[in-house]
Amino acid sequence: MIGSTLSLVRTALASPARHPRTAVVLGRLLGLGFLICFGTGLFSHLLQDPLPGMAFLTRPVWLYRLTQGAHVIVGTALIPLLLAKLWTVYPLLFAWPPVRSVAGLLERAMIALLVAAAFVELATGLANTFQWYPWPFRFRETHFALAWAIVGALAIHIGVKLPVIVRWWRRSGSTDADGALLPVADGEGDLRPEPRAKGVTGAIQRRLERAPVPPAAVSRRTVLIGTGLASAAVVATTAGETLPALAPLNVLAPRALRYGPQGLPVNRTAAEARVQRTALDPAWRLVVRGPERSVALSLDDLRAMPQTDAGLPIACVEGWSTQAAWRGVAVRDLADLVGARDREWLVRSFAAGAYSSTVLQREFAEDPLTLIALELNGEVLHVDHGYPARLISPARPGVLQTKWLRSLEVR
Amino acid sequence: MRAARIALVVLGGLLLVVAAVALVAGVPARQWAGILLWLASAVVLHDAVFAPLVLVGTRILRRFGARTSWAGLAVVQVALVVGAALTLVAFPGIRAQALGARNPSVLVFPYALHLALLWGGIAVVTAAAVLLLGARRRRADGGRGA
Structure with missing residues (x-):
């Protein structure tokens, strides 16, 4: 049957x-x-x-x-x-x-x-x-x-x-x-x-x-x-x-190429991360901790250092990506300040959450295009893009391009 | 051939072991039932709902095709397949938008409106193609009659 x-x-x-x-x-x-x-x-x-x-x-x-x-x-x-x-x-x-x-x-x-x-x-x-x-x-x-x-x-x-x-x-x-x-x-x-x-x-x-x-x-x-x-x-x-x-x-994708502050989409805004007050605090310092000495750099200190330009895309795990022009201090130059070249870094953000601390591997830290970015597309970094300073490096997922930086520590 | 088949089955078995390890290591045991439910639901939804609907739809469409033209029917079927695929891909956008986007740079388009416009475009192109096919066939028939 x-x-x-x-x-x-x-x-x-x-x-x-x-x-x-x-x-x-x-x-x-x-x-x-x-x-x-x-x-x-x-x-x-x-x-x-x-x-x-x-x-x-x-x-x-x-x-x-x-x-x-x-x-x-x-x-x-x-x-x-x-x-x-x-x-x-x-x-x-x-x-x-x-x-x-x-x-x-x-x-x-x-x-x-x-x-x-x-x-x-x-x-x-x-x-x-x-x-x-x-x-x-x-x-x-x-x-x-x-x-x-x-x-x-x-x-x-x-x-x-x-x-x-x-x-x-x-x-x-x-x-x-x-x-x-x-x-x-x-x-x-x-x-x-x-x-x-x-x-x-x-x-x-x-x-x-x-x-x-x-x-x-x-x-x-x-x-x-x-x-x-x-x-x-x-x-x-x-x-x-x-x-x-x-x-x-593009009529059905979740993102559009240049749709967002400064022509770049944002995954997590400063409001979502609850970092607006800390981000705009003039007392902000970026702490760079080497094996023997540490420095705490203000935004003016960072701006006074040699600036590097890099054309790098933000490429998200969710599949969207946008090319952008970044300007800031090369991580290699910061590493020289504390005598810690050719090392792996722990990058910490002052935003809490899943990716608040990430590891910057040696090959990325040594790359001349890996920056502590202070500017994006010719303007001071928007707070949603990580003001006062964010990490940007070539060929890495967007979630690892840590925003709202607090410290870099040698591992 | 026999060696290749054995190698593939053994390789597959090893990869499934990795899958099991990844599941045990990465997903808390209390979430496994949810994964199982989603896996089973996916199969049931396809095999018992979606595929039977396609069968019924196909058999209805075929009656029209037999009476009018098989080429015209093929155009309509292709149009429906394209429209259905676009609907599937647009659906998460429509749903997520109804629930509210996390920030203004996510979910940047009015997905329901765009989907409706895409269906409209598909309908126009399909109608034009069917009419064109019909006109060509009538011309060919007329030519034979003369």
Whole structure:
């Protein structure tokens, strides 16, 4: 009874585009996309929590802008792609018997994990860019753990399906002379036409099959073009928050390139951080603590030091980024003041919160473009951008570009 | 092939172990039930709500397609897919805006309005494409008749 009902469901779901070749074409793009997101995500994670002994590239200065921009852009493009891939293989959900062996059970469990983790990863990632957190768990740690689950389940899924993937990888082996997809023979994958049923089931099946079906080529092109255009559309309307070329099309992204004080978006304002009074206090000093001596510098002291200009982007983990012109004191020059070159620093902010103290690794501290910035785009730093002084360094996530500085201490 | 398959499954198993370690190390145990609920809900929402709706919609649309033109139907289906994808991506913006942005440089656009305009644009382009296809087909039919 269940078996014949499910057979009818599969008959109703039949479409010329539901074919292993479609699953392979969409699946390899999806797999590549998830690998790009995994790699760029892992890079971003390690920049924030380096493993012992790890060092990072400080050039090109837009490296993190590129990797994190790609992370969010590709992740957004994966939303239509994932739905299209699942549309293609949806009839397999109604296979009967549901499992034939222990290996089959594991395979289905792996697919369930892969699909669930992929959905939650893309949904929470997208919502995070809008700073909307409707879930009862930590975002960053969960996003990180699910990323490993996705690549793990994906590797197993590819391992299981490898013969089918190889069979339908090339177009030349997948279509006949007229360009129509070849029928799926035994052992070449699922998604084969339903076998003829008898009795009542057979009668309902014939009735379902009498419903009109578009020509195979039209059906397949509709799926591929629809998916491609949908991915292109979601990228075109959001990627302008980091790609200047697409900025005119940006109508759905959480941020706009130059929208914020001094032409730069802000993640946390001075009001949110409750630092306005401290930031504007003339008694403010930046304490630089070396291994043997310390100095406390006023804003005038800092302005009296040699000033360095740096064109560096602010690139946020949320995927937006904006290029800006910064001016201030090179961290290397401050390090010379206390005789602490080639060292790692603990950078403290007078704002409380998750990133109130960050580690400035040696390679960033030694980079001539790493500044204690006092000016932004030709003006005195806006209080929302970290007045009186903030850190800015090349190729690092925005959350590590500590604002409202209090001290730099040699580690 | 056999060696590659075994290697992939073993590699996948190892990566899943890392996932479990990352979860245990990073997320407090009292939040695991919430993660499980979200994972299960995602699958149920897709498999039991979204996909059946797409099936019903497709079967209704196909009847129109059979009576009018398959190419016209394909254009309408592509338009619906693009519009649906834009709606999904716009939804967090609309929702977050309703709850209030953290500061003026987050959520910078009127997302509901922009989504409505995008749907309007899609409708106009789709209608034009369908009319164009229809006119071309009538011309082709007329040519054969003459």
